[in-house]
Amino acid sequence: MPEITIVRHDAQETRAVDAGTKLWELFRETPDVVAARVGGELRDLSREVEDGSSVEGVSIDSPDGLDILRHSTAHVMAQAVQDLYPDAKLGIGPPIRDGFYYDFDVATPFTPEDLEKIETRMRKIVKEGQRFDRRVTSDAEAIDELQHEPYKIELIGLKGGAGVEDAAEGASVEVGAGELTIYDNVRRDGEVAWSDLCRGPHLPTTKRIPAFKLMRSAAAYWRGDEKNPQLQRLYGTAWPSKEALADHLHRIEEAEKRDHRRLGRELDLYSFPDEIGSGLPVFHPRGGVIKRVMEDYVRRRHIEEGFEYVGTPHISKEQTFRLSGHLPYYADGMFPPMAMEGANYYLKAMNCPMHNLIYRSRGRSYRELPLRLFEFGHVYRNEKSGVIHGLTRVRGFAQDDSHSYVTKEQAPGEIKHLLDFVLGLLRDFGLDDFYLEMSTRDDSKPDKFVGDDAQWAEATEVLERVCRESGLELVPDPGGAAFYGPKVSVQARDAIGRTWQMSTIQYDFNQPVGFDLTYQAADGTRQQPVMIHSAKFGSIERFVGVLVEHYAGAFPPWLAPVQVQAIPIAERHADYLYDVARRLKARGLRVEVDDSDDRMQKKIRNAQLQKVPFMVIAGDDDVEAGAVSFRYRDGRQDNQVPVAEAIERVAAAVDAREQV
Known part of the structure; x- marks a missing residue:
């Protein structure tokens, strides 16, 4: 009789089961389990238990369970499409x-009306309770069965080769190395309703799909290559409950309201002129205020934390980036070279090579370490046009970039110093819900990384230890490291629960070698420093975009482009408010007077739309009393507030960096 170990949370239970027992029989009493992890491998519940295996149930609301739910729903969608449009050929559906x-x-491209029909058909398939049945096949058998599906046959040709991983996002879900499998959607009478080449696993039946919705259609090149045919991509979403789906749709609606591109136009903060080029934003005066306040604040904080401010040019000769290793390891991310005076010059994609040259400009002693260099360096990345998105993915941006040069012994303390600094800065800007992501190298692709195993192991251990000591959740990101060393990134959740990658800290044992960076140790020998990269915001542009969406454009007073809007009730009150504005400006506060011909209520409405934190309104009684009506962004208003008190209210809110 086979024996298995069932893993439940932190407990384990060894149990003898009958031969031929199916996995679903182990989880009769746990209806939220939709698959199982057997010896680390995800499997359908219809598979048989294996002697000596370790089995763990996969709940539908776990990350793996959600993937299985959504991939199963993608199959239902594909079945519905081919039911309605029999000539449709299948690509991939991850x-x-x-x-x-x-x-x-x-x-013909899908229309919104088509999506409605497809969704209606999907509901019928779900209601039928079709089984997802797995069967193993051979390449030849699959090609014969799927001869009417040219894209599936192409994937079979990629099976087991390096190409399958690069075929497209999620292609490995469709076919992977090892066994080739097909999943049949089987009706209750045993008839096969639809089949697809797929690695799985899937839900037991379509009835286990509680809630879904089709979202939109878009064009997409097969395997992401513009030389290939252009296909139609249907996007959908699926959740473990109708309530979870409703919450997701509400988040999407809220995200659309907060879209930084739309708010940037409405609040006159920045724009993206076609004449300049894709991914190259310009900041307008009001957006420039936000950017300047951020930069001034973070510059001061860097100096307080022991950093020295430096400046480097936007271009450099090719040799600089060869010494750093970015050529050839990062060549695809850089703009093409410019030939000049017999040399190739590159727009810099990073600041670190030039900081290395500053370090190398004279001899260094261990007494100088840690040496911390910092700048707002403008860099340029040759991003593909398809991934550029407002301020959050651009081609030209400023980094609050720093590099710490330390001894190996100092590295853990410096990483902790940087992590504490980063988290403190993010909290200052209103982000206080974090977790950490640890990016390590992909051992299966050694040619994409420099350094030996011992260097990577040491660097990874130091970063991981400091991260765990922080008490924050640490999530692995295998293969996500830079070519020169592992990194940790701070993932911050915004006001509506979305996660943004913010700051990064990277341990670099490579560039000091390439640039021959040394310091004189206490014993008189020359030693190589460790280099630690850190970008607190990541990029100023991206951080502005994140903050716009986090605050929905309603910045706290200290960041608001206009902190006070002065509104005269009639034209005769304008001079009085201009005098109030001079007094506000004398306190370093940002104020504008609306002396337009609009009626007072329209002026108040305009200030609300511009999300100005405070308004000061004046009429005859206010002028006579030397006061103003003090109005908050949320509509509260205090009448007959003395001007001096009104100024102090604004100044106190700004100084406290509070949200109103």
Whole structure:
């Protein structure tokens, strides 16, 4: 009789079971389990238990369970499409964050009306309770069965080769190395309703899909290559309950209201002129205020934390980036070179090589370490046009970039210093919900990383130890390291629960070698320093975009482009408010007087739309009393507030960096 170990949370139970027992039989009493992890491998519940295996149930609301739910829903969507449009050819259909998609080759692009029909058909399939049945096949058998699906046949040709991983996002979900499998959607009478080449696993039946919705359609090149045919991609979302789906749709609605691109236009903060080029934003005066306040604040904080401010040019000769290793390891991320005076010059994609040259400009002693260099360096990345998105993914941006040069012994303390500094800065700007992500190298692709195993192990251990000592959740990111060393990134959740990658701290044992950086140790020998990269905001542009969405444009007073809007009730009150404005400006506060011909209520409405934190309103009685009506952004208003008190209210809110 086979024996298995069932893993439940922190407990384990060894149990003898009958031969031929199915996995679903182990989880009869736990209806939220939709799959199982057997010896580390995800499997359908219809698979048989294996002797000596360790089995753990996968609940539908776990990360793996959500992926299985969404991938199963993608299959239902593909079945519905081919039911309605029999000539549609299948691409791939992986789960993605918060949803799924499937690519189709169809003669005519899908319309919103088509999506409604497809969703209606999907509901019928779900209601039928079709089983997801797995069967193993051979390459030849699959090609014969799927001869009408050219894209699936192409994937079979990629099976087991390096190409399958690069085929497209999620292609490995469709076919992977090892066994080739097909999943049949089987009706209750045993008839196969639809089949798809897939690695799985899937839900037991379509009835286990509680809530879903199709979201939109878009064009997408097969395997992400513009030389390939353009397919139609249908996006959808699926959740473990109708309530969870409703919450997700509400978050999407809220995110649309907070979209920093729209708010940037409405609040006149920045723009993206086509004449300049894609991914190259310009800041308008009001957006420039936010950017300047951020930069001034973070510059001061860096100096307080022991950093020295430096400046470096936007371009450099090719050799600089060869010494750093960015050529060839990061060449695809850099703009093409410019030939000049017999040399190739590159726009810099990072500041670290030039900081290394500053370090190397003279001899260094151990007494100078840690040596901390910092600048707002403008860098340029050759991002693909398809990934550029407002301020959050650009081609030109400023980094609050720092590099600490330390001894190996100093490295843990410096990483802790940087992590504490980073978290404190983010809290200052209103972000206080974090976790950490640890990015390590991909051992299966050694040619993409420099350094030996011992260096990587040491660097990874130091970063991981400091992260765990912070008490924050630490999430692994295998393969996400930079080519020169592992990194930790701070993931911050915004006001509506979305996660943004913010600050990064990277341990670099490579560049000091390339630039021959040394210091004289206490014993008189020359030693190599460790270099630690850190960007607190990541990029100023991206951080502005995140803050715009976090605050929905209603910045706290200390960051608001206009802190006070002065509103005269009639034209005769304008001079009085201009005098109040001079007194506010004398306190370093940002104020504007609305002396337009609009009626007072329209002026108040305009200030509300511009999300100005405070308004001071004056009429005859206010002028006579030397006072103003003091109005808050939320509509509260105090009448007959003495001007001096009104100024102090604003100044106190700004100094306290409070949200109103």
